[in-house]
Amino acid sequence: MNRIPFNMMKDIIERAFIRAGLDHDKAAVCARIHTESSCDGIYSHGLNRVARFIDYLQRGWVNPQAQPVAIKQLGAINQYDGQRGVGITNALFAVEQAAHLARKNGVGIVTLRNTTHWMRGGTYGWQAVDQGLAAICWTNTESCMPAWGGMNPRLGNNPFVMAIPGAQPLVLDMAMSQYSYGQLQVTRLKGEQMPFPAGYDQQGNITLEPGPVEASMRIMPAGYWKGSSMAIVLDAMAAMLSAGLTTGEIDRVEQGSGTGASQVFMLFDPQQLGGADFTQRLTEDVERYVTTSKPAEGVERVFYPGEQQLLRRRQNRELGIPVDDDIWTQVVALAGD
């Protein structure tokens, strides 16, 4: 395992994206976002996702030229069609439009239908808090998880993001499965078990073993029936608000993960609600209350949502971003070096 400096990683990814057909502006933005995801420790949606995104471009599943097109503008909620353009730039566009509305009205909601994979959901929460705004965002996806009581995948893991600004912001980025397939794979390759039930094996038994769950595709919803139910209503609400596709309909698109998805971006301006100082104090108050919990057996201290990413970010900015050597070599080759 090597560590690669932030700017070097960004430059290599940018060249790979330009070579794959993105224009310079989109390539620069997407390279920054993929690098930031790896820098925050979300390797699966950072450097490790570059080759797959390029594959989608080459198959024509993502249209590098497309821009979002306005469908309906109601003032506080505006709907766009993402035209199956680049998921990251579509989503960043939606955040910026929603931010503009929020600064005017206190709240701004932008929805995207017919977009593509937004990569790491947390990106859009950080994008909001970095400009002093709060956000609630989510996407639906193709199915990858059975409903509670079911055997075959019928639910997306539908990542859900909530972010509240502060000197140290609160950022939640949560998929509806207890573990991702990526986490199962990493743990299986290490020859280890998951600490909590990962799903069902092919005999229908709940198991901590990642391999049998990867084989059955019966990953466990977070909170059992609770994550299952939340995935269902997030799907319906995203499709309703964006006049877009549901998970069942996305399953019929069959153009890779996330293609055709429906997304929601709600932004809020604390300046116009309780005020920025009030929000700063309440964010600190929530963080202090949580982090001063009496630690459980064997736990050093309790973290608030987003804190560990911020710590990882600082460390990786200083020391370089850890990479899997094979993946790094592959992306360098995609950049034409």
Next chain:
Amino acid sequence: MNRIPFNMMKDIIERAFIRAGLDHDKAAVCARIHTESSCDGIYSHGLNRVARFIDYLQRGWVNPQAQPVAIKQLGAINQYDGQRGVGITNALFAVEQAAHLARKNGVGIVTLRNTTHWMRGGTYGWQAVDQGLAAICWTNTESCMPAWGGMNPRLGNNPFVMAIPGAQPLVLDMAMSQYSYGQLQVTRLKGEQMPFPAGYDQQGNITLEPGPVEASMRIMPAGYWKGSSMAIVLDAMAAMLSAGLTTGEIDRVEQGSGTGASQVFMLFDPQQLGGADFTQRLTEDVERYVTTSKPAEGVERVFYPGEQQLLRRRQNRELGIPVDDDIWTQVVALAGD
């Protein structure tokens, strides 16, 4: 166990509330809501909660005369102070205001600070879908659950509601703990175990046994770290949007469950988004996709969120609402009979 007809239960509760100091209008509304909760099978927040609400009135923790007061009106998001009035009528007022805004703007958000226990969260989701609107609502609460990695209660169970209208609506009503203390108690009294980890015993071991978890107050967040993180951001976002109190501040109020809470009511009008027919079709599509899952071992069929409440409602409307005889006798006595 007897079954009591809907209207008889409602009348008895109404008389108990009038005797406890509610005016006739508020008593009628609150009696209907408590009865509907029991009728839908949410007994803990229906008939079974009547005596405790009356106790709060008598202690002066809930002000029966107070009405919500407007704090800030931004047009798409309006903030009110609940004045520690009756939680149910405050919340219904907020839903109606938000519905009015949503019919005008596509979306309407109303927040309440300084309110009291709204009883069953699902009430407000059903209130929205019954008029063809979608809703996202949540409340923060006093702490009753440790943060992930902590030992002492620092998080509210912060119920979260999402509802999408349709011929058969989708309604999620989900607290952030895997089980409620009420469910632990009922299971303990039956001498049974919970099917999934209920929390930690006083030695710090994860257990299925309800009794030791009630003793340690270390109930398990739904999805382990996921429910914990979501409870934290729901708290901060509710306080931010309502300019209200956080869970840590509510803990210092010490006037019973829910007193001083911050609540959010977001309503959406499908007519102005994809249209009512589109929403009807997508709700059916989501329900069909989920309910036609291949059932897992030992499962008869898969349900969508809200379906079982609707089935229970129909059954209890026909046969009468099952009651615990002691609790029924107590409420009849409170009604002065």
